Amino acid sequence: MFTGIVTAVGTIREASQKGDLRAVIACPYDPAKMAIGASIACSGVCLTVVERGGTPGDAWFAVDISGETVSRTMPGMWAQGARLNLEQAMKLGDELGGHIVTGHVDGIGQVVSASAVGDSTRIVIAAAAELAPYIAAKGSITVSGVSLTVNEVADQADGTCHFTLNIIPHTAEVTTLGTLKGGDSVNLEIDVLARYLKRMQSLRG
Template identity: 75%
Template sequence: MFTGIVTALGTITQATGTQHVHARIAAPFDPEGIAIGASIACSGVCLTVVDKGGVAGDSWFAVDISGETTSRTVAGRWAEGTTLNLEPALKLGDELGGHIVTGHVDGVGRVVSISTVGDSIRVIIAAPADLAPYIAEKGSITVDGISLTVNDIADQADGTCHFALNIIPHTAKVTTAGEWAEGASVNLEIDVLARYLKRMQALKG
């Protein structure tokens, strides 16, 4: 379980495989605080630590990324040199600063436009039709592992939707949000309550 509050940026330094990928990720963590088998959200994807090394502030951890995961997340995201938003799993008693995030990506969105509004950045993202009904104005959504609030939403004729986000300077600085560009793809996770609502509605036919 996560909150969508990114604690560090990591970089993929090694990646082998295509559908099933084994990756080593450099991160400013203390390896003594990373347990083998622990979960770390990597740009919104919950992955299991299978190896680790380095020293405090200059560590690395290794993960295996299944074909199921690579097929449901941004294409090319698991290549060497890619920067990732990192968040270790929530511990009992930790502050719930964002919202409840599972680390299970529901779909891939596309950045439609980016504009500056004051000191902040306004980002419009297109979401696929199967996720559109579960994105609500002032609701929470996870974009590349970042907990964000939907400012407004515009439904499209083809069933997709465009939703707007406000990225404050701090978020742009400490996450990959500051590197987003028009046309870029991003991992999306709908709010966990909307996920259960989606299942309930599906069972009703």
């Protein structure tokens, strides 16, 4: 489990197709604290560490990425040189600073616009119709691994929705969200509580 509080930005150093896709990700973690078999969320995708090395502050880890995962995540995410929001799995007793995040991508969103509002950035993202019922104003959503609060939701005639986020300067600086622009894709994970509430509602109906 994760909280959606990004602790580092990593860069894909190598990506090679050998059956599954294997990616080697450079990061500023301590390799001694990345156990083989441990989970690390990579821009919202829970992956397993299969190798690691380097030195504290200049480390790397390798992950195997299935074809299913590649097909369900944003285009270009696994290319060499791509930057990823990283979060190591939470431990019992850790502060839950964001919200409960599983590291399972529910869909891909499209950035409609990104504009400056004061020192922050206002980002509008389009979500598919199957995700729209789970997105609510002042609710939580995970965008490329980052726990965020939805400011507004505008339902569209085709069943999709546009939702608005406010990215403060700190979040823009320590994640990849600060470089988003119109037309970019992002990984979306809906709030797990919203998922269960929707299921309960459907059963009552």
